[in-house]
Amino acid sequence: MKCSEAVGYPLPPPDEGALDDREGLFGFAHSYETSSRYDGPGVRIVLFLSGCLLRCTYCHNPDTWHLKDGTYVSIEQVTNRLADFAPALRSMGGGLTISGGEPMVQLAFTRRILSAAKDMGLHTAIETSGFLGDRADEKFLSVLDLVLLDIKSGDPETYRKATSRDLAPTLRFAERLAAMGKPVWVRFTLVPGLTDDPANVEEIAKFVAPMKNVEWVEIQPFHQLGAFKWKAMGLDYKEANTPSPTTELHKRVIEQFRAAGCRAR
Numbered sequence: 001m002k003c004s005e006a007v008g009y010p011l012p013p014p015d016e017g018a019l020d021d022r023e024g025l026f027g028f029a030h031s032y033e034t035s036s037r038y039d040g041p042g043v044r045i046v047l048f049l050s051g052c053l054l055r056c057t058y059c060h061n062p063d064t065w066h067l068k069d070g071t072y073v074s075i076e077q078v079t080n081r082l083a084d085f086a087p088a089l090r091s092m093g094g095g096l097t098i099s100g101g102e103p104m105v106q107l108a109f110t111r112r113i114l115s116a117a118k119d120m121g122l123h124t125a126i127e128t129s130g131f132l133g134d135r136a137d138e139k140f141l142s143v144l145d146l147v148l149l150d151i152k153s154g155d156p157e158t159y160r161k162a163t164s165r166d167l168a169p170t171l172r173f174a175e176r177l178a179a180m181g182k183p184v185w186v187r188f189t190l191v192p193g194l195t196d197d198p199a200n201v202e203e204i205a206k207f208v209a210p211m212k213n214v215e216w217v218e219i220q221p222f223h224q225l226g227a228f229k230w231k232a233m234g235l236d237y238k239e240a241n242t243p244s245p246t247t248e249l250h251k252r253v254i255e256q257f258r259a260a261g262c263r264a265r
């Protein structure tokens with residue numbers, strides 16, 4: 001059964017500005033989802049941590065942007081919950097994926113969870129924009145089996161328009177992962193009128209194609225399932241009238257990646 005639940009009972013949280021993440025013994029977790037088949041190999045549990053520095057105009061989870069959107073929990077609360085699922089996940093060849101928000105906002109907390117998952121014999125992954133990739137030290141990367149790396153655009157101007165941040169840190173992180181041979185699935189959200197320009201797609205395809213560690217490029221079609229959250233939060237939702245990509249557009253983009261030599265789906 002697929003479910004989305006809070007991670008634990010709330011502890012009294014510190015001020016957001018005063019959060020000390022060096023030890024990673026406590027952190028802000030938003031929710032988790034069981035039985036995902038899309039966020040890494042096998043059947044996964046996906047843990048959504050809160051906190052993100054990007055502001056994607058099409059974000060499906062604006063309710064995870066701030067640390068305090070999550071519940072302040074201890075590492076034991078998270079790992080005890082994970083241990084409940086570990087035997088089933090192992091038997092289904094799956095594991096843990098940490099998403100968000102952005103998992104590298106709370107780097108030490110994320111590392112401790114990944115490390116505990118490895119100790120339970122689970123495959124580990126994070127889904128990340130790579131914007132904070134410079135923070136990922138060897139200790140962090142050593143407990144990570146797979147990176148689901150969102151490259152949200154290939155053209156720096158389009159990237160900024162879509163996310164309000166710079167593209168360069170993401171590309172730097174991708175190059176570092178390639179140099180160390182860390183398995184990566186690149187993810188690209190196809191948003192008509194924003195990220196679908198052939199030249200924008202081509203930039204990512206050309207960048208990724210020579211990287212032997214990139215096992216898949218996954219095209220994620222934009223949808224409106226997160227729209228209600230923007231409305232409920234009183235946020236200005238720029239993609240209110242953006243349609244999902246047509247089948248033709250989706251096919252064109254997959255073909256563009258394949259023509260460049262990527263394994264795309």
Ligand code: SF4
Nearest residue numbers: 052054055056059101
């Ligand atoms: S990086 Fe992810 S969580 Fe952050 S704003 Fe973009 S889509 Fe939302």
